[in-house]
Amino acid sequence: MTDDKTFVIAIDGPAASGKGTLARKLAAHFDYALLDTGALYRAVGLNVARHGGDPEKEADAVAAARALGDMDLSDPAIRGESTGALASKVAAIPAVRDILLAFQRDFAESPPGGKTGAILDGRDIGTVVCPDADVKIYIIADVETRAKRRFLEQYGPNGTEAQYEAILADLVQRDARDMNRSTAPLKPAKNAHLLDTTNSDIEAVFEAALGLISKEQANV
């Protein structure tokens, strides 16, 4: 348990592995607060682009990160794959990560709405943001499977081969950037439970996660 008795679940993994889908189902099931930390980096990346800045330039990215409080995290443009690429560029800048860290930790320690638990999904939740999380899950799936899922999500059944290839290339590039950056690279925490969703549907992944979490809750 964390000091203030919030039950914290950390979900990390590469792009489009199913983190958000699982996190939302678990949050509804347990009535826990949910923070999609990728949305924070996406909002910062989008903000830099909209102001004509360079997402790889520290001054531009830091200025955007400081203005996060004024951003609309429900803006649909945040979800686009091109925004994912912008996000992973600003996310490689340590000063940006520092600015977002306090917000994420506060959320986990004192979830809004007086909730008794918090679920955070991202890349470094189990390793950096909440190293003492009660349950850590690291979700993976083959990159082609992840690209197909994101492709379907973004273009529906009538997407083109070229659109699929662009998504696949973006995920490969983004994973490499996220795994190879020097600060808070994407990797499983030592005590994370690994879930490979390549051949599991959403419900099976949810059931597997519930099994892991129930065991930990029984120990609290």
Ligand SMILES: Nc1ncnc2c1ncn2[C@@H]1O[C@H](COP(=O)(O)OP(=O)(O)O)[C@@H](O)[C@H]1O
């Ligand atoms: N186990 C699964 N089987 C099939 N599709 C899935 C599964 N998990 C997630 N998806 C779908 O894959 C896409 C990406 O999932 P999402 O939860 O957004 O991933 P992430 O948050 O890791 O980027 C979504 O369209 C989602 O509905």
Ligand SMILES: Nc1ccn([C@@H]2O[C@H](COP(=O)(O)OP(=O)(O)O)[C@@H](O)[C@H]2O)c(=O)n1
């Ligand atoms: N905790 C986090 C969350 C996201 N990110 C960055 O933000 C980008 C977008 O994250 P996301 O979770 O929305 O991406 P998807 O998995 O939804 O495609 C990632 O590629 C990372 O570069 C991060 O560095 N740390």
